[in-house]
Every structure is written in C-alpha cells, then in structure tokens.
Amino acid sequence: MYNNLGDRKLSMLMDFYELTMANGYFANGMKDDIVYFDMFFRKNPDGAGFSIVAGLAQVIQYIKELKFTDDDIEYLRSKNLFKDEFLKYLKDFKFSGDIYAIPEGTPVFPGEPLLTVRAKTIDAQLIETMLLLTINHQSLIATKANRIVRAAKGRPIMEFGARRSQGYDGAIYGARAAYIGGVVGTATTLADEVFEVPALGTMAHSWVQMFESEYESFKVYAENYPDSCTLLIDTYNVIKSGIPNAIKVSKEVLEPMGKRLKGVRLDSGDIAYLSKKCRRMLDDADLKDCNIVASNSLDEFIITDLLDQGAKIDSFGVGERLITAKSEPVFGCVYKLVAVERDGEIIPKIKISENEEKITNPGYKKAWRLYDRDTNNPIADVITLSHETIDDSRPYTIFDEIHVWKKKRVTNFYVKNLQVPIFINGECVYESRNIHEIKKYCKNQVDNLWGEVKRFINPHSYYVDLSAELWNCKQNLINQYSFKDHK
Numbered sequence: 284m285y286n287n288l289g290d291r292k293l294s295m296l297m298d299f300y301e302l303t304m305a306n307g308y309f310a311n312g313m314k315d316d317i318v319y320f321d322m323f324f325r326k327n328p329d330g331a332g333f334s335i336v337a338g339l340a341q342v343i344q345y346i347k348e349l350k351f352t353d354d355d356i357e358y359l360r361s362k363n364l365f366k367d368e369f370l371k372y373l374k375d376f377k378f379s380g381d382i383y384a385i386p387e388g389t390p391v392f393p394g395e396p397l398l399t400v401r402a403k404t405i406d407a408q409l410i411e412t413m414l415l416l417t418i419n420h421q422s423l424i425a426t427k428a429n430r431i432v433r434a435a436k437g438r439p440i441m442e443f444g445a446r447r448s449q450g451y452d453g454a455i456y457g458a459r460a461a462y463i464g465g466v467v468g469t470a471t472t473l474a475d476e477v478f479e480v481p482a483l484g485t486m487a488h489s490w491v492q493m494f495e496s497e498y499e500s501f502k503v504y505a506e507n508y509p510d511s512c513t514l515l516i517d518t519y520n521v522i523k524s525g526i527p528n529a530i531k532v533s534k535e536v537l538e539p540m541g542k543r544l545k546g547v548r549l550d551s552g553d554i555a556y557l558s559k560k561c562r563r564m565l566d567d568a569d570l571k572d573c574n575i576v577a578s579n580s581l582d583e584f585i586i587t588d589l590l591d592q593g594a595k596i597d598s599f600g601v602g603e604r605l606i607t608a609k610s611e612p613v614f615g616c617v618y619k620l621v622a623v624e625r626d627g628e629i630i631p632k633i634k635i636s637e638n639e640e641k642i643t644n645p646g647y648k649k650a651w652r653l654y655d656r657d658t659n660n661p662i663a664d665v666i667t668l669s670h671e672t673i674d675d676s677r678p679y680t681i682f683d684e685i686h687v688w689k690k691k692r693v694t695n696f697y698v699k700n701l702q703v704p705i706f707i708n709g710e711c712v713y714e715s716r717n718i719h720e721i722k723k724y725c726k727n728q729v730d731n732l733w734g735e736v737k738r739f740i741n742p743h744s745y746y747v748d749l750s751a752e753l754w755n756c757k758q759n760l761i762n763q764y765s766f767k768d769h770k
C-alpha cells in the first residue's frame with residue numbers, strides 16, 4: 284500500500300490554526316466535548332450537473348496511521364505556544380471518533396454531506412486539512428476524467444499526465460482518481476504498482492529520433508513488442524512518412540510473424556484531418572483493425588469537437604488538462620461545524636452569511652437518494668436530520684429550499700442512505716472496494732443519471748432538498764442569529 288504517513292511525516296500536514304484551536308480547547312476544558320463536522324462542496328467544477336467523489340481509501344489510511352512522533356512534539360514545543368499537557372496528550376493521540384462517508388465513485392451534488400465526523404473537538408479539528416485536500420484533489424480529478432471519458436463516447440481514454448502534474452502526489456493519486464472516473468489506464472507506472480491502475484503507453488518522439496530512419500525505429504520497436512505495437516507517426520510527416528513506414532513495418536515485420544499492427548498515434552497537427560487520411564491509408568493496406576490513437580492537449584471539449592468533425596479516432600491519450608483539471612482546478616469542499624453535543628443532546632449550529640449559498644445546513648444529518656422504481660434513475664437527494672427516515676412505501680413531497688412553493692410529490696421510488704459508517708469509536712468498520720469495483724460502480728451510477736444532468740452545457744440542476752424538519756431547524760437558527768445582538 285502506498286504510504287501516506289510513516290517517513291513522510293504527513294501527520295503534521297495540517298493548518299497551524301487547527302493546532303492552536305486544539306490547544307485552546309484543551310486548555311479550556313473542552314477537549315472531550317463532542318462535535319459534528321460536515322464536508323460538502325458548493326458548486327460542481329466546469330458548470331457541470333454533478334461530480335464524482337473520490338479519495339476515501341486514502342482518508343481511511345490517514346486516520347488509521349495518524350500519530351505524532353517525538354520530533355513532531357519537540358517541534359511544537361519549540362513554538363512556545365502549546366501547553367505541556369496538550370503536547371503530552373498529542374503524544375498518545377489516536378483518532379477516537381466516528382466518520383460516515385459517501386463511497387468513492389458515487390455521483391454527488393452540491394450541498395450534500397460527502398463526509399460527516401462525530402468526534403471530540405481535538406480529533407475533529409486536527410484532521411480537517413488532510414480530509415479536505417484528499418477528497419478535494421481526487422474528486423476533482425475523478426470528475427474531470429469522467430467528463431473526458433463521456434466525451435469520448437465509449438472510446439478508451441489513457442491518462443498521460445504525470446509529467447505535467449502538480450507534484451508527485453498529483454500524479455500518483457491523480458492517476459488513481461482518473462481510473463475511478465473511467466480512464467482505462469495510466470502512463471504512471473507507480474500508480475499500477477501501488478493501486479493496480481493498469482500501466483500502459485506507446486512511445487515518445489525520442490525513440491524515433493534515436494534511429495537513422497523512422498522506418499528503422501518502427502522496425503526495431505515491432506520486433507521487440509510484436510503483440511502491443513503502437514507507433515508514433517508524427518515525428519517527421521504523418522502522411523508522407525509516418526503512415527507509409529508504419530504500413531511497411533506491418534507488412535515486413537509483423538505479418539510474417541503472424542502479428543498485427545495494434546495502433547498508430549497522432550500527437551500534432553489537425554487531428555481530424557490527419558486521422559481521416561490515416562484511416563483511409565490503413566484500410567487500403569488491409570489494416571482495418573489498426574487503431575488510431577490521438578493525443579496533444581486534449582480535453583472533453585476538443586474530443587467532442589473532433590468527433591463532431593468525423594475524426595477517425597479509436598482511443599485518446601490525455602495528459603495535462605486532465606491531471607491538472609486545467610479548466611477549473613479547484614474542487615471546493617469545505618469542512619464546517621454543524622452541531623455540538625451538550626449532556627447527550629445534539630445542538631445544531633449554523634454559519635450565517637450574506638451570501639445565501641454560504642449559509643450552512645445545521646445539525647447531525649443524513650443524505651438520502653430517491654430512485655425511480657422502474658428505471659433506477661436517481662430522482663432527487665434529500666438531506667434530513669439524523670433521526671428522520673424516509674418511508675419509500677408512501678409518496679414523499681420534496682420542495683425547493685428557497686422557492687418553497689415549488690414542490691414535487693415523488694411516488695414509485697425507493698430510497699438509499701448515501702453515507703455509510705467508516706469509523707466508529709476510532710475503529711475502521713468499512714472495507715473499501717477494490718479499485719476496479721469502484722470504477723465499475725462509478726460507471727453504473729453515472730449511466731443511471733438522467734441525460735439532462737450529464738450535459739456539458741447548461742445541465743439540468745439535480746434536486747438536493749432539505750426535509751421539512753431540517754428546513755425548519757435552519758430557518759429557526761437563521762432567525763435567531765439575524766436578530767441576536769452579537770457581543
């Protein structure tokens with residue numbers, strides 16, 4: 284398993300204010316107070332209709348391994364800010380709370396709790412940064428990859444991004460997230476070794492340049508890899524040299540061995556024009572089964588455009604725009620306090636803002652997904668307080684949080700709780716699916732979404748509504764705080 288912590292000392296990867304607040308809770312006798320935090324995002328990247336959540340396996344590993352070393356404690360002591368008793372407490376620290384989360388690969392929508400923590404103040408506060416950065420990064424890349432995969436309409440996408448990713452972890456965890464989102468494999472070898480994301484690839488221009496001629500470079504490659512020979516054909520001239528040499532190697536090297544040329548890769552020029560021309564030349568040479576692979580700063584929009592132009596492409600290699608989520612490189616999950624426990628009673632807390640969408644949903648909550656019984660398509664998500672249930676044997680009325688007169692009576696549905704228990708009293712109670720199952724699950728879930736939600740341009744807004752009880756709780760708190768004299 285790829286190591287999160289250990290010698291990488293990631294236990295200290297937290298915002299400094301988490302430590303100062305934790306020290307403050309400790310000093311003020313609040314260390315055993317129980318609090319509830321929700322992680323949620325406010326907006327899908329790229330104006331999309333949904334996102335894909337990913338990164339939970341790494342959150343689990345982080346929580347399991349979280350501990351502070353003697354060096355960490357000494358470093359903190361050197362800041363002359365933290366009480367000795369607090370540092371002693373940190374030395375024996377182990378996360379002891381509960382975590383509930385939506386499984387990886389699930390399509391998710393703004394406003395719903397992707398992950399909920401119920402823990403002691405210090406436990407809940409110290410894990411904020413790692414939880415956020417892990418889920419934010421992998422969800423961003425899984426979501427972007429899923430868009431690119433859908434744009435290709437069934438043609439495989441290979442992830443080629445490591446060289447232009449933002450650092451090691453951007454490449455490694457990015458490859459993992461991209462696989463969950465639907466790519467068939469990655470050029471990042473380490474992601475195969477540690478996460479079983481299939482490693483794959485073609486060749487670079489340097490290979491072709493190393494030989495006296497393009498033909499020689501193709502020939503040697505074919506002799507070495509007769510079963511998986513994909514040749515890069517744009518080093519000199521695709522039509523006059525690349526394709527003729529690829530065909531020649533197929534006839535002179537591969538076919539006498541009883542093998543077929545697997546593919547050719549285009550990496551520059553007008554991909555639509557060149558791919559059509561290549562297709563004709565390959566077909567005329569009886570190489571109808573030879574695939575055309577395209578790469579070069581592709582994304583979901585260029586892929587859509589290329590296919591609209593009738594480009595003859597069988598698969599795509601996509602690097603920089605996928606691994607950096609270039610079009611919108613932030614997945615804005617936040618981590619907000621939503622309730623505290625006092626004498627066993629859960630007291631909802633709210634964060635008020637002038638900006639309506641920044642007002643938090645208070646309370647310890649559950650998120651539910653209502654599915655159409657006949658089609659299995661999700662109809663709406665509903666957030667309720669944790670003690671509520673949704674009875675799917677009778678009609679259920681959902682309503683818009685702002686325009687409350689907009690109501691919909693849902694019938695003929697079944698309901699599922701979106702979050703599952705991950706940690707209870709600090710013990711992990713969840714077994715992550717393997718990466719291939721997560722990828723398959725993601726595809727099934729996305730296939731079941733209504734087409735309107737999946738449009739790239741102006742997608743339909745999926746309903747994420749509050750139960751009447753939660754809505755009332757929120758309004759009461761808003762009223763209470765808007766009229767209160769804050770001192």
Ligand SMILES: Nc1ncnc2c1ncn2[C@@H]1O[C@H](COP(=O)(O)OP(=O)(O)OP(=O)(O)O)[C@@H](O)[C@H]1O
Binds near residue numbers: 553
């Ligand atoms: N037919 C097409 N329609 C739309 N976009 C295309 C088409 N063909 C190529 N592209 C895209 O146009 C951009 C061209 O980029 P650029 O000008 O850097 O490439 P190039 O000059 O062909 O190749 P290079 O500079 O790598 O030798 C790429 O993002 C590519 O994917």
Ligand SMILES: O=P(O)(O)OC[C@H]1O[C@H](OP(=O)(O)OP(=O)(O)O)[C@H](O)[C@@H]1O
Binds near residue numbers: 444600602603
């Ligand atoms: O364009 P991307 O989507 O990131 O796909 C990966 C790119 O990386 C490789 O190029 P290389 O690093 O050799 O640079 P190049 O763009 O000059 O070919 C490959 O040939 C692709 O062009």
Ligand SMILES: O=C(O)c1cccnc1
Binds near residue numbers: 470483485486
């Ligand atoms: O295998 C490839 O073709 C490849 C790998 C990384 C980047 N670009 C292309």
